[in-house]
Amino acid sequence: MKDLERLRTLIKEPVELVLNQQIQMELISSSKYLAMAGWCDRNGYDNSAGFFYKQSEEERNHAMKLFHYLCDQGATAYTPEVPAVTQEFDSLRAVFETVLEQEIAVTDSINRIIGVCRREGDYATEELLKWYVKEQVEEEYIARRCLELIDQIPADQVYYLDTKLASVTYDKNPFENE
Template sequence: MKDLARLRTSIKEPVELILNQQIQMEMVSSSKYLAMAGWCDRNGFDYSAGFFYKQSEEERGHAMKIFHYLCDQGATALSPEVPSVPQEFDTLRSVFEGALEQEIAVTDSINRIIAVCRRESDFATEELMKWYVKEQMEEEYIARRCIDLFDQIPADQIFELDKQLSKVTYDGNVFE
């Protein structure tokens, strides 16, 4: 019976396992961004709050994309446990530094998934993960650029940086 169940999916166990771990990581990212948004809201950084609320929803979408992929392939997608995340930050800059650290960790995880896919000859999942590679390039770029702006704006104008976040776009070439 167990062998018959495995025939429903072409996804090998190591790939299924690491994809479920990625679902959890994406949901943790969503939770962290929600906490960042809340901190920004409480501290008067309205545009940054909006930016992080949007990021939280985007990360949840990333998790759901993998969740649906596993289900569609006949594999088992697990609803992840999400541990509590920090709710307080020292400064707006520390919020963005935390965001960059999280994005770098997600990028490293995506790269590990691709390595497992290659080892297991799972070309379909590797193809799916190419979308995530491109997405991570964008996510890291935006976080790095925001941190760079802290060095260019005087401390008494930090609310101007917050306001500029309402205009953040990235088209693959230009950060505005």
């Protein structure tokens, strides 16, 4: 019976555990971005709201990619509990500070998972995670760039940042050539 269980999945228990934790983290990120979108909508930052709605969907897709991966590998993917998130922010700058903090935490988590994969000899999962590493470099860059712009422009011209965010797509970074 033990041999049959081993054939069920190539993913070892420590990797399965951290991937399920990452699914939860991605869904919490999705929830946070959705709350940010709502705050931006309520405060007249229409393009920023659109950006955060897209980010929320993207984070959910990140979670689903891991969820499907676990299922496809014969492992168990758990539907995580997502706690309530902050709905109010003091300013657009505070929103982007929260974004950067969240993305740094996600990067740290992905790096930790890669360490677990290496310890467990799970090269297939490590290969999958290379996509997440690249994604996190972009996510952190956009958050940092937005904070830099907020600091450089007068408070009454924050709409400039709001308009730049309208051009963010999954394959185009509006700050790349600045």
